[in-house]
Amino acid sequence: MQPPKIDxxxxxxxxxxxPGTLDAATALQPYDGRFGTRHAAHLLRRAGFGGxxxxxxxxxxxGMGGAVDSLLHPTTPDADFPAYxxxxxxxxxxxxxxxxxxxxxxxxxxxxxxxxxxxxxxWHNHFATSINKVPAQYMCGMxxxxxxxxxGRFPVLLSSVTRDPAMLIWLDNRYNAKAHPNENYAREVMExxxxxxxxxxxxxxxxxxxxxxxWSIDAHQQAVFIPARHDDGxxxxxxxxxxxxxxxxxxxxxxxxxxxxFLAHKLLEFFVYxxxxxxLIEGVAQVYALSGFDVAKTVGTILRSNVFYxxxxxxxxxxxxxxxxxxxxRYLGAQTIPANLVYQLARMGQEPxxxxxxxxxxxxxxxxxxxxxxxxxxxxxxxxxxTAPGKNGQPAVPAPNVAPDDMVQRLGMDAAKVAAxxxxxxxxxxxxxxxxxxxxxxxxxxxxxTTVQNPVPFGPENYQDKIRGALALTLNLPVNQLD
Amino acid sequence: xxxxxxxxxxxLSVAFLGGNASQALAQVASGSPQLPSFGNANDxxxxxxxxxxxxxxxxxxxxIPWSDDQYHRVRPQIAVADGQILKLNDRIGFNPALKGLNxxxxxxxxxxxxxxxxxxxxxxxxxxxxxxxxxxPDRPQxxxxxxxxxxxxxxxxxxxxxxxxxxxxxxxxxxxxxASHVEVPAIGALNAYGYNTGRDLASKQSAGVLxxxxxxxxxxxxxxxxxxxxxxxxxxxxxxxxTAEFTNKATYAxxxxxxxxxxxxxxxGSSAGAKIVFVSIGSFDTHAGQRAQQDRLLGYLGDGLxxxxxxxxxxxxxxxxxxxxxxxFGRRVAGNASAGTDHGTAAPMFILGGRVKGGIYGDHPSxxxxxxxxxxxxxxxxxxxxxxxxxxxxxxxxxxxGGAYPTLAxx
Numbered sequence: 001m002q003p004p005k006i007d008x009x010x011x012x013x014x015x016x017x018x019p020g021t022l023d024a025a026t027a028l029q030p031y032d033g034r035f036g037t038r039h040a041a042h043l044l045r046r047a048g049f050g051g052x053x054x055x056x057x058x059x060x061x062x063g064m065g066g067a068v069d070s071l072l073h074p075t076t077p078d079a080d081f082p083a084y085x086x087x088x089x090x091x092x093x094x095x096x097x098x099x100x101x102x103x104x105x106x107x108x109x110x111x112x113x114x115x116x117x118x119x120x121x122x123w124h125n126h127f128a129t130s131i132n133k134v135p136a137q138y139m140c141g142m143x144x145x146x147x148x149x150x151x152g153r154f155p156v157l158l159s160s161v162t163r164d165p166a167m168l169i170w171l172d173n174r175y176n177a178k179a180h181p182n183e184n185y186a187r188e189v190m191e192x193x194x195x196x197x198x199x200x201x202x203x204x205x206x207x208x209x210x211x212x213x214x215w216s217i218d219a220h221q222q223a224v225f226i227p228a229r230h231d232d233g234x235x236x237x238x239x240x241x242x243x244x245x246x247x248x249x250x251x252x253x254x255x256x257x258x259x260x261x262f263l264a265h266k267l268l269e270f271f272v273y274x275x276x277x278x279x280l281i282e283g284v285a286q287v288y289a290l291s292g293f294d295v296a297k298t299v300g301t302i303l304r305s306n307v308f309y310x311x312x313x314x315x316x317x318x319x320x321x322x323x324x325x326x327x328x329x330r331y332l333g334a335q336t337i338p339a340n341l342v343y344q345l346a347r348m349g350q351e352p353x354x355x356x357x358x359x360x361x362x363x364x365x366x367x368x369x370x371x372x373x374x375x376x377x378x379x380x381x382x383x384x385x386x387t388a389p390g391k392n393g394q395p396a397v398p399a400p401n402v403a404p405d406d407m408v409q410r411l412g413m414d415a416a417k418v419a420a421x422x423x424x425x426x427x428x429x430x431x432x433x434x435x436x437x438x439x440x441x442x443x444x445x446x447x448x449x450t451t452v453q454n455p456v457p458f459g460p461e462n463y464q465d466k467i468r469g470a471l472a473l474t475l476n477l478p479v480n481q482l483d
Numbered sequence: 484x485x486x487x488x489x490x491x492x493x494x495l496s497v498a499f500l501g502g503n504a505s506q507a508l509a510q511v512a513s514g515s516p517q518l519p520s521f522g523n524a525n526d527x528x529x530x531x532x533x534x535x536x537x538x539x540x541x542x543x544x545x546x547i548p549w550s551d552d553q554y555h556r557v558r559p560q561i562a563v564a565d566g567q568i569l570k571l572n573d574r575i576g577f578n579p580a581l582k583g584l585n586x587x588x589x590x591x592x593x594x595x596x597x598x599x600x601x602x603x604x605x606x607x608x609x610x611x612x613x614x615x616x617x618x619x620p621d622r623p624q625x626x627x628x629x630x631x632x633x634x635x636x637x638x639x640x641x642x643x644x645x646x647x648x649x650x651x652x653x654x655x656x657x658x659x660x661x662a663s664h665v666e667v668p669a670i671g672a673l674n675a676y677g678y679n680t681g682r683d684l685a686s687k688q689s690a691g692v693l694x695x696x697x698x699x700x701x702x703x704x705x706x707x708x709x710x711x712x713x714x715x716x717x718x719x720x721x722x723x724x725x726t727a728e729f730t731n732k733a734t735y736a737x738x739x740x741x742x743x744x745x746x747x748x749x750x751x752g753s754s755a756g757a758k759i760v761f762v763s764i765g766s767f768d769t770h771a772g773q774r775a776q777q778d779r780l781l782g783y784l785g786d787g788l789x790x791x792x793x794x795x796x797x798x799x800x801x802x803x804x805x806x807x808x809x810x811x812f813g814r815r816v817a818g819n820a821s822a823g824t825d826h827g828t829a830a831p832m833f834i835l836g837g838r839v840k841g842g843i844y845g846d847h848p849s850x851x852x853x854x855x856x857x858x859x860x861x862x863x864x865x866x867x868x869x870x871x872x873x874x875x876x877x878x879x880x881x882x883x884x885g886g887a888y889p890t891l892a893x894x
Contacts, residue, residue, distance in 0.1 A: 130609070132607075132608075132609035133607060133609055133610065274703075315705070316703060316704070317704075318704050318708065343654075346654075346655060347654055347655065347669075349656075356625075356658065356661070357613070357623040357624075357625065358623050359623065359625060362625070364704075365704055365707060368704075368707065368708055368711050369666045369668075369711060370646070370666060370668055370711055370714050370715035370718050371656065371666075371667075371668045371669045371670075371715075373708075373711055373712055373715040374676070374677065374678065374715045374718070374719070377678055377690075377712075377715070378678070378679050381678075381679055381680050381681070381686075382679075385680075385681055385683075432698055434696055435693060435696075438689055438692050438693050438696070439689070441689065441692075442685055442686065442689035445685040445688075445689070465683065469680075469683050469685065469686040469689075472680070472686060473686060473689055473690055473693060476690060476693075476712075477693065477697075478694075478697050478705055478708040478709040478712050479705060481708050481712075482704060482705065482708070
C-alpha cells in the first residue's frame with residue numbers, strides 16, 4: 001500500500017519525521033534516518049545559533065554523525081578573538097558593562113565553534129552571575145572559564161567555578177571563613193548548581209559551607225586559598241564524614257545519583273525539550289555517570305539520539321532572545337553586532353551578563369509575552385530596515401547572505417520564487433501554504449512602501465525593499481520563535 | 484523624654500507626644516474637610532501607582548530634620564537653609580523643590596512615612612533594588628512583590644479583564660512586576676508600543692494577516708506564541724485607541740516623569756482600565772553635586788504628583804488611586820567631599836491619594852544614634868507593602884509577602 005502523501009507545507013511538524021512512539025530503550029540510540037536540510041538546521045539551532053543557508057547545507061552534507069562531530073570536536077582553529085576586551089575600557093566603570101557584553105556577543109556571532117559558545121551560554125545561565133554585582137573583568141574571566149571547560153568534566157568545572165573570582169564575589173564565598181561561615185555559595189551549589197531542592201538538608205548546607213571556607217581574592221585579582229581562614233575540622237555532608245574540603249564536597253555531590261539526574265534533566269531541557277520523561281532523564285544520567293561526568297560525551301549522545309531528531313523535539317523550545325538575535329544576524333551574514341543590541345536584548349528579556357537572579361533566566365515559555373515579542377519583532381524590523389551604513393563607521397547590518405541583488409539575479413524577478421527561497425532559508429519551509437501566499441501577496445502588494453513613489457507589484461523599482469520586508473515578515477513568524 | 488513627631492492614628496484621631504505640632508495638625512485637619520470613606524478602602528477598582536525613585540534618594544534632604552543642629556553640622560556643603568525649608572512641624576520639613584507635594588500635603592492627601600528600611604541593609608543599587616522589588620531581603624526571589632500579588636489575584640484560569648491591568652511605563656519590566664503567569668506590558672511610550680515597520684505599511688498589514696491567521700500546529704508552544712503575537716500586534720493599536728478616550732485635565736511638565744504620569748492617568752481613566760501602574764524617576768545617585776541634581780528631580784516629582792492628583796481629581800478619580808514612592812536606599816548622614824552623599828540606608832516614603840490619611844508616620848531617625856554611620860530604620864518596608872495589599876488592594880498580604888507584617892494606619 002502506498003503511504004499517504006504528506007504535505008509538508010500544511011504543518012510545521014508533519015514530514016519532519018513520521019510520528020509515533022519512541023521507546024526509552026532506543027530513544028538515546030543514534031539516529032539513522034534521513035539527515036536533510038531541516039535536520040541539519042535543527043541541529044545547528046540547538047547546538048549553535050543557527051546559520052546561513054550555506055552553513056546549513058554544509059552541515060547537512062556531513063551526515064548526522066559527521067555534523068555532530070564537527071560541532072563537538074572542531075578540527076579547524078576558530079577565528080581570532082581577544083581573550084579580554086581592551087583593558088583601558090574593561091577597567092573604566094563608565095563603559096565596562098557594554099564593553100564586556102559586546103565582547104561576548106561578537107564571539108557568539110563570529111565563532112566557527114558554535115557549540116562551544118552555546119555551552120558557554122548554557123553555563124552562564126546555570127552558574128548565573130551578574131555584571132551588576134561582579135566587576136566586568138571577572139565576568140569576562142568566568143565566560144572564558146565556561147568556554148575552556150564547558151565541554152569537559154563537570155566536577156572539574158564545578159571546582160573551577162568554586163574558586164572563580166566572579167563566583168567568589170557573586171555569592172560572597174570570599175567572605176566565607178572559619179570564624180564566620182557564609183552559607184550563600186554552599187546553598188546554591190546544592191539547590192541550583194548540582195542537586196536541586198529537596199535533595200539535601202540544612203545541615204548539609206552548613207557543613208558544606210565550612211568545607212568551602214578559605215577562599216579570597218588577592219591583589220592581582222586572582223583567587224587565593226588562605227589556610228588560616230579554612231575550617232579543617234570534621235564535617236558531615238550527605239552522609240560522608242571527614243575533614244572535608246571543597247574538592248571532597250564536590251566529589252561527594254557528583255557521586256549522588258540525584259545529581260546525575262539533575263544535570264541530565266538540565267541538558268535535556270536545553271537541547272531536546274522542556275519536559276523530558278523520567279526514563280529519558282535516567283538514560284542520560286547513566287550516560288553521564290558512565291562517561292566519568294564528561295559533558296562532551298553526554299551532549300554528544302543527546303545530539304546523535306533518536307529523540308533529538310524526533311517530532312517531539314522539533315521546534316519544541318522557545319528561542320531565547322540571544323538565540324533569536326544571534327541566529328538572525330548569522331542567517332543574514334552580519335559580521336558585526338548592531339550598536340544597540342544589548343539594549344534590544346534587555347527589552348527582549350535577556351541582557352547578556354546580567355541574569356535577573358542567581359537562578360538565571362527561567363527561559364522556555366516565560367521568554368514570550370506581548371512586550372518581549374514586540375521587542376523581538378521590532379528588533380528584526382529595525383535591523384532589516386538598516387540599508388545605510390551603520391553608526392560609528394560600522395558596516396550596514398543585513399549582509400551578504402540575503403542581498404536582494406543576488407537573490408534576484410539567482411531567482412529572477414519572480415515573487416513566488418523569492419518567497420519560497422526566504423521561507424525555506426529562514427524557517428525550513430515550516431509554514432502552512434497560506435503563510436507562503438501572504439508573503440507572495442506582500443511582495444506583490446501595491447500599498448506604499450518605504451521608497452516607492454508609485455506602488456507597483458514586485459519588480460525592478462522595489463525589489464530591494466520588498467525582499468527586506470519579506471525577510472522581516474518571515475523572521476517574525478511565530479514558528480521562527482521556536483528552536 | 485524623646486521628642487516625637489506627631490503620629491496620625493486611626494481615622495483622624497491624632498496622637499502626639501510633646502512638641503508643638505498643633506499647627507501642622509490643624510493643616511491636616513483643615514485639608515480634610517470630609518472624613519474619607521473607609522468602608523470601601525479595598526474596593527476592587529482601587530488603583531495602585533508605584534513611583535520608583537531610582538539610584539537611592541537622599542531622604543535627609545527630602546524630609547529635612549531642620550531643627551536638628553546635627554543636620555547642618557554634618558552636611559556643611561549640601562544642607563538646605565532653614566529659611567527655604569517647607570516646614571511640616573517644628574522638627575521636619577520638605578525640600579523646597581517639593582512645593583507641589585507640599586500643596587497636596589496641606590490638603591491632607593500625603594502620608595509621610597519616616598525611617599523606612601529593612602534589617603541588615605544592603606548598600607548595592609542592584610541588590611537593594613532587588614530586595615525592595617521582590618520584598619525579600621534574605622533570599623533571591625524569582626517574582627516581584629506586585630507580580631506575586633497579581634498571580635494570586637488572577638489564578639491561571641482567571642485572566643485579567645484588560646491586557647493593561649498592570650503596566651510598567653518604561654522599556655524594561657522592573658523586578659517588582661515580574662509574575663509567574665500574569666503578563667505585565669512594559670510601555671516605553673505610547674507611539675513606540677506596537678509593531679513598527681516604519682513607512683512600509685504593506686509589511687505591517689501583512690504581519691497582521693499572518694498573526695490573525697496563525698495556526699497552532701502540533702508544537703506545544705506554537706499556539707501560545709501565535710496567540711501572544713496576535714495580542715502584541717493589536718496591543719499597540721488598542722492602547723492608543725483606549726487611551727485616546729481620556730483627556731488629561733492638568734498640565735504636565737515636559738519632563739519624562741511627568742509625561743509618564745500623564746499616560747498613567749489615561750491608562751487608569753480610560754477603558755484600558757489599568758489597576759497597577761509602575762513609573763520611575765531618577766537618577767538619585769547623587770555622589771557629587773547633589774543639590775542641583777536632587778532638587779531638580781524632587782521638583783519633577785512633587786510637581787508631577789500634584790498635576791497627576793489634580794488630573795485624577797478633575798475626572799473624579801482621586802479617591803480611586805493610591806500612589807506610593809520608594810527608593811532602594813537612602814544616603815549617608817554625612818555629606819562627602821564632593822558635595823554629595825554616598826549609599827546609605829533608611830529613608831522616607833510618600834503615600835498619596837484621595838483616601839490616604841495624610842500626616843506624618845513614625846519618628847524621624849536619629850542623626851546621632853547610627854548604624855555604621857547610617858540611619859537606623861524604624862518601619863520595615865514590607866509593613867508598608869502589607870498595608871497597601873491588605874487595606875487598599877484587599878488581599879491577604881501574608882500570601883504575597885510570605886509572612887505577616889503589622890499594617891500602618893495611612894489608609
